[in-house]
Amino acid sequence: MRAEIITIGDELLIGQVVDTNSAWMAEQLNEIGIELYQITSVHDQREHIVAALDEAFSRADIVLTTGGLGPTNDDITKHVLCEYFDTHLIEDQRVRAHIMDLYRERPDVLNKLTATQWLVPESAEILENRVGSAPLMVFHHGPQILASMPGVPYEMKIAMTEQILPYLSRQLSAVSHHILHRTLQVTGIPESSLAILLEEYEASMPSGLHLAYLPKDGIIRLRLSSYGDLTEEEMALWFEKLQSQVRDYMIADTDDPLEVILGNLLKAKGQTIATAESCTGGKLASLLNKHAGSSAFYWGSIISYDNSVKEHLLGVPAELINTHGVVSEEVVRVMAESVRKQLNTDYSIATSGIAGPSGGTVNKPVGTVWIAWATPHGTTAECFHLGKLREQITDRACVKALVGMIQKLKVERMKVES
Amino acid sequence: MRAEIITIGDELLIGQVVDTNSAWMAEQLNEIGIELYQITSVHDQREHIVAALDEAFSRADIVLTTGGLGPTNDDITKHVLCEYFDTHLIEDQRVRAHIMDLYRERPDVLNKLTATQWLVPESAEILENRVGSAPLMVFHHGPQILASMPGVPYEMKIAMTEQILPYLSRQLSAVSHHILHRTLQVTGIPESSLAILLEEYEASMPSGLHLAYLPKDGIIRLRLSSYGDLTEEEMALWFEKLQSQVRDYMIADTDDPLEVILGNLLKAKGQTIATAESCTGGKLASLLNKHAGSSAFYWGSIISYDNSVKEHLLGVPAELINTHGVVSEEVVRVMAESVRKQLNTDYSIATSGIAGPSGGTVNKPVGTVWIAWATPHGTTAECFHLGKLREQITDRACVKALVGMIQKLKVERMKVES
Numbered sequence: 001m002r003a004e005i006i007t008i009g010d011e012l013l014i015g016q017v018v019d020t021n022s023a024w025m026a027e028q029l030n031e032i033g034i035e036l037y038q039i040t041s042v043h044d045q046r047e048h049i050v051a052a053l054d055e056a057f058s059r060a061d062i063v064l065t066t067g068g069l070g071p072t073n074d075d076i077t078k079h080v081l082c083e084y085f086d087t088h089l090i091e092d093q094r095v096r097a098h099i100m101d102l103y104r105e106r107p108d109v110l111n112k113l114t115a116t117q118w119l120v121p122e123s124a125e126i127l128e129n130r131v132g133s134a135p136l137m138v139f140h141h142g143p144q145i146l147a148s149m150p151g152v153p154y155e156m157k158i159a160m161t162e163q164i165l166p167y168l169s170r171q172l173s174a175v176s177h178h179i180l181h182r183t184l185q186v187t188g189i190p191e192s193s194l195a196i197l198l199e200e201y202e203a204s205m206p207s208g209l210h211l212a213y214l215p216k217d218g219i220i221r222l223r224l225s226s227y228g229d230l231t232e233e234e235m236a237l238w239f240e241k242l243q244s245q246v247r248d249y250m251i252a253d254t255d256d257p258l259e260v261i262l263g264n265l266l267k268a269k270g271q272t273i274a275t276a277e278s279c280t281g282g283k284l285a286s287l288l289n290k291h292a293g294s295s296a297f298y299w300g301s302i303i304s305y306d307n308s309v310k311e312h313l314l315g316v317p318a319e320l321i322n323t324h325g326v327v328s329e330e331v332v333r334v335m336a337e338s339v340r341k342q343l344n345t346d347y348s349i350a351t352s353g354i355a356g357p358s359g360g361t362v363n364k365p366v367g368t369v370w371i372a373w374a375t376p377h378g379t380t381a382e383c384f385h386l387g388k389l390r391e392q393i394t395d396r397a398c399v400k401a402l403v404g405m406i407q408k409l410k411v412e413r414m415k416v417e418s
Numbered sequence: 419m420r421a422e423i424i425t426i427g428d429e430l431l432i433g434q435v436v437d438t439n440s441a442w443m444a445e446q447l448n449e450i451g452i453e454l455y456q457i458t459s460v461h462d463q464r465e466h467i468v469a470a471l472d473e474a475f476s477r478a479d480i481v482l483t484t485g486g487l488g489p490t491n492d493d494i495t496k497h498v499l500c501e502y503f504d505t506h507l508i509e510d511q512r513v514r515a516h517i518m519d520l521y522r523e524r525p526d527v528l529n530k531l532t533a534t535q536w537l538v539p540e541s542a543e544i545l546e547n548r549v550g551s552a553p554l555m556v557f558h559h560g561p562q563i564l565a566s567m568p569g570v571p572y573e574m575k576i577a578m579t580e581q582i583l584p585y586l587s588r589q590l591s592a593v594s595h596h597i598l599h600r601t602l603q604v605t606g607i608p609e610s611s612l613a614i615l616l617e618e619y620e621a622s623m624p625s626g627l628h629l630a631y632l633p634k635d636g637i638i639r640l641r642l643s644s645y646g647d648l649t650e651e652e653m654a655l656w657f658e659k660l661q662s663q664v665r666d667y668m669i670a671d672t673d674d675p676l677e678v679i680l681g682n683l684l685k686a687k688g689q690t691i692a693t694a695e696s697c698t699g700g701k702l703a704s705l706l707n708k709h710a711g712s713s714a715f716y717w718g719s720i721i722s723y724d725n726s727v728k729e730h731l732l733g734v735p736a737e738l739i740n741t742h743g744v745v746s747e748e749v750v751r752v753m754a755e756s757v758r759k760q761l762n763t764d765y766s767i768a769t770s771g772i773a774g775p776s777g778g779t780v781n782k783p784v785g786t787v788w789i790a791w792a793t794p795h796g797t798t799a800e801c802f803h804l805g806k807l808r809e810q811i812t813d814r815a816c817v818k819a820l821v822g823m824i825q826k827l828k829v830e831r832m833k834v835e836s
Contacts, residue, residue: 011632013454014599015445016641016673020436022459027433036431038466041440041457044630048456055473072613073620074630106608113610152633154810181432190524192531195490202491212462212492214429215570223434255434281712282703285721289699292775292808300727303703303719305712309761313720313731343727357710388549390710392572
């Protein structure tokens with residue numbers, strides 16, 4: 001079973017909006033055994049949408065479209081689909097009742113444009129959009145299926161989870177093949193050296209197995225994929241073999257984000273963490289509490305962007321800053337120890353660096369970042385040079401901070417176990 | 419001049435990576451007068467890449483590809499392009515010297531796989547990739563152009579900024595038409611009501627002018643676009659007219675992110691801000707210091723995820739939490755005032771809410787968020803209900819927090835002026 005996604009909206013093509021939907025949809029489709037073949041982003045233009053539909057139907061069993069379902073004039077997807085599937089709009093009383101109910105407490109929204117939302121294509125199956133006014137539409141095109149849903153990410157996610165994916169699963173009465181992905185993460189080795197290390201392994205792989213290298217911010221994700229050729233047991237064996245090859249560099253045997261890996265390590269022992277951030281300015285904190293359940297291990301942070309905050313809230317002596325500079329081992333150590341003590345956590349991480357574009361010097365150029373990790377067994381610190389672009393520097397600093405903490409926790413636990 | 423982007427990589431189609439490149443590239447292309455017609459994401463597969471190239475060349479003058487240029491076996495773009503343009507690989511001494519220089523201090527990277535990076539297609543023009551080993555390649559296809567660059571975002575951005583965009587600008591000796599976009603942002607009105615308010619305006623627009631509605635997190639961006647039909651002066655008049663129609667709801671007359679608008683307001687008066695965050699957990703802080711120059715107005719934050727931090731660092735009395743609950747007007751006011759005082763800033767924002775999925779009650783369901791704004795003229799607070807999904811709730815809370823602060827600053831300044 002092969003699917004394609006068509007995302008509809010000028011905003012995607014002038015760069016006003018980043019398409020975060022497709023990646024999420026791809027993951028969900030893979031999980032129920034549907035391979036995503038292509039993603040195509042097109043304008044809110046009749047001819048463009050029609051051409052994309054023709055092309056997608058020439059290749060795929062399932063076509064998913066997002067966007068263009070709002071009540072305003074620039075949204076034309078529903079009308080184009082009506083034309084494409086040679087049908088017309090009729091009033092749907094169930095959709096009408098749902099919209100009435102949705103805006104019960106906001107009568108100002110129940111205007112004539114909102115009323116166009118309960119006009120639906122006669123030949124389409126209409127699924128419930130629990131959280132919005134745009135109807136979810138499913139069209140049949142011979143044996144092929146098209147499902148149309150809103151482009152607003154949270155509406156799309158609820159539509160997919162509650163309606164479209166269960167609908168597609170029901171259609172896939174006998175899944176023809178099994179898509180398998182297994183990913184691990186390594187650090188501390190260049191991509192090309194890793195590939196040389198894995199030369200023999202790659203040469204020995206069966207033809208239905210694929211290995212991909214995904215480097216980002218100092219981490220390389222290694223992904224094994226099979227599209228129907230391997231059993232789960234065979235996949236598990238090849239994955240185990242891969243792990244034994246890269247064990248010295250492996251930071252995780254899953255594709256979980258680093259903050260989830262760290263959170264799981266902490267939760268397993270009922271331990272807690274805090275951060276004191278200067279150059280990363282809250283990015284590390286917001287990663288640590290991004291996921292549900294983070295209040296179990298994440299206590300909080302002191303974001304000391306200005307030096308006065310480092311002095312007053314973190315107790316970094318002004319003298320230390322004057323002598324060593326604010327981006328220094330001395331300062332970052334005090335920051336880490338102070339936040340660990342004040343917030344009364346088991347661990348803490350502190351960052352101080354020059355994210356640029358200004359502020360660099362010959363000895364401490366833009367991209368210089370000091371990170372300290374405070375633990376019940378002492379504090380360590382390390383200096384990194386993380387590139388030249390502000391966003392890249394702060395992203396990479398978060399990766400280094402998390403990797404460092406994960407490694408320290410793993411070493412500690414190994415010591416305890418042995 | 420019309421361009422298309424082809425992003426190459428299995429990781430995009432299994433949902434392992436979000437394509438953030440295309441939106442950025444689209445914006446840059448628009449700025450030099452090139453319209454982006456379509457974005458297509460394809461697998462690292464020969465036939466798939468070839469089919470996408472054929473389709474793109476049937477529609478566009480310029481084709482930009484990203485990805486598939488790494489030294490490992492899964493990256494095949496260079497080989498497919500060689501085949502497509504009927505050429506072969508040769509050693510490029512300039513690229514070789516550049517790579518040698520790039521890895522001067524990391525001899526472990528100079529292995530046999532890295533050496534394949536200085537093999538380039540004979541018929542391609544090679545542009546310098548200052549920060550990476552993959553050569554930037556430009557192919558001519560009759561009057562059409564293909565430029566191939568790496569998919570790693572920061573490498574792509576430097577390649578585009580320093581090489582590809584100047585190259586394309588030189589080709590566009592006489593830009594055939596002028597792409598114009600003007601965007602403003604409104605809040606406090608439903609999308610459909612806004613469209614009814616603008617009915618007459620839309621009916622009066624000339625045929626070459628387009629109006630789009632982009633709702634997200636409680637803000638609606640209204641974008642006027644013209645693809646060559648209007649002069650800049652005509653566009654300015656229509657934009658002015660649009661502003662006068664929506665003045666009561668307008669929060670900004672640009673597409674700038676809210677944190678930039680707030681930062682500019684603060685910088686203009688040499689004023690400063692701090693945050694105290696519970697449910698937003700650092701997201702607001704990292705927005706405020708995301709952009710260069712933020713140290714001029716952003717002092718820092720206290721992220722009090724755990725209640726003990728609210729008590730010890732923000733001085734919220736335990737009694738207040740016990741009486742009113744941690745998500746309450748009383749607590750969020752103390753948080754805002756305390757951080758403003760401790761960090762010695764002019765303004766502050768505090769958030770406390772239930773981001774879920776657990777923690778909701780009948781009276782305070784998931785999505786309830788209290789926000790307080792402390793100013794030199796007093797503190798105000800407001801309660802919001804921001805949906806059901808964790809990410810949506812915290813994103814929207816940041817929007818509400820920033821909008822509230824912007825509005826307060828604007829009112830203050832109007833009072834001073836009048």
